[in-house]
Amino acid sequence: MQRLNVVVVAAVLLASTAPASADPALSLPIACTVGRDCYIQNYVDHDSTAGSQDYHCGPRTYDTHNGTDFRLPDTATQRRGVAVLAVADGVVERTPDSMADISTQTTGRAAVRGKECGNGLVIRHADGWTSQYCHLAHTSLVVKPGQQVKSGDKLGQVGLSGDTEFPHVHVSIRKDGKIVDPFAYPDSASCGPGQSLWQPALQPQLQYRPTEVLNVGFSSQTVTMESIEQGQSNELSKDGPIIAYARTIGLRAGDVQSLKVTLPDGKTLVERTFPPSEGNKAQAFIALGKRNAAVTGRLSATYTITRDGADVLQRSFDADLN
Numbered sequence: 198m199q200r201l202n203v204v205v206v207a208a209v210l211l212a213s214t215a216p217a218s219a220d221p222a223l224s225l226p227i228a229c230t231v232g233r234d235c236y237i238q239n240y241v242d243h244d245s246t247a248g249s250q251d252y253h254c255g256p257r258t259y260d261t262h263n264g265t266d267f268r269l270p271d272t273a274t275q276r277r278g279v280a281v282l283a284v285a286d287g288v289v290e291r292t293p294d295s296m297a298d299i300s301t302q303t304t305g306r307a308a309v310r311g312k313e314c315g316n317g318l319v320i321r322h323a324d325g326w327t328s329q330y331c332h333l334a335h336t337s338l339v340v341k342p343g344q345q346v347k348s349g350d351k352l353g354q355v356g357l358s359g360d361t362e363f364p365h366v367h368v369s370i371r372k373d374g375k376i377v378d379p380f381a382y383p384d385s386a387s388c389g390p391g392q393s394l395w396q397p398a399l400q401p402q403l404q405y406r407p408t409e410v411l412n413v414g415f416s417s418q419t420v421t422m423e424s425i426e427q428g429q430s431n432e433l434s435k436d437g438p439i440i441a442y443a444r445t446i447g448l449r450a451g452d453v454q455s456l457k458v459t460l461p462d463g464k465t466l467v468e469r470t471f472p473p474s475e476g477n478k479a480q481a482f483i484a485l486g487k488r489n490a491a492v493t494g495r496l497s498a499t500y501t502i503t504r505d506g507a508d509v510l511q512r513s514f515d516a517d518l519n
């Protein structure tokens with residue numbers, strides 16, 4: 198009798214935790230490797246109040262955000278063309294794609310009211326699942342309403358249409374019309390662990406990263422947030438200043454960034470520890486430079502983020518100056 202009870206309990210546990218067979222195993226919605234040449238900027242908001250929390254109870258989202266934003270490192274990469282891909286088999290529904298690729302930093306958000314998704318589409322999958330893709334490039338869609346697509350099929354290209362300030366594809370997953378977070382299904386009303394709907398092979402690149410580096414480099418040109426977004430020129434000239442920069446996603450209040458540039462002989466050319474971040478920052482950038490450095494050879498730099506006294510992220514990069 199005791200043994201029978203154990204078996205029954207195990208069966209109930211299995212039924213409540215194992216994915217139901219109808220749940221999709223999603224493929225990536227973008228042709229890149231997450232964490233290497235594209236990045237998750239925002240997750241689904243799991244906070245039903247005016248605040249916001251991602252599924253990890255962290256700040257990598259904003260209030261009412263109802264999807265996942267897969268972001269390219271800059272608009273230069275977007276202009277070269279990066280495909281948006283179907284996350285599962287299905288049938289294409291709507292496909293408007295006549296909106297221009299213009300940042301709302303240029304047009305203002307009123308210009309895209311009611312058209313926040315920009316050029317986008319919806320795919321209807323089996324069992325009440327849908328996926329929606331937003332901000333695709335002007336006239337880049339290669340599928341039509343009614344068309345059957347397979348997981349991984351190209352739908353169009355990442356763009357800058359609708360309510361967006363940076364090139365990314367926003368992907369909303371719905372089950373029976375209700376938003377779900379593919380990183381933590383089914384509860385999107387509170388943060389905490391849930392079932393991943395992504396294919397198991399994607400788990401390493403889709404692991405949660407509280408903070409990650411978006412861009413680093415050297416330049417002799419002026420470096421600003423906007424110039425990095427446009428695709429910073431990484432040319433160094435012997436006569437120009439030597440500037441090192443880093444742009445980061447998910448900087449947290451109190452985080453301390455530092456940057457150090459080292460000469461070929463190992464001596465420090467320039468080094469700075471920046472003031473602690475005053476708040477959580479969706480993205481942040483720092484740069485430091487040296488005029489009239491008059492050096493040649495290999496320069497190397499180290500970018501470090503310190504949180505609560507411990508190094509939580511470090512990235513080294515180098516460049517030749519001949």
Ligand SMILES: [Zn+2]
Binds near residue numbers: 264266367368
């Ligand atoms: Zn979004």
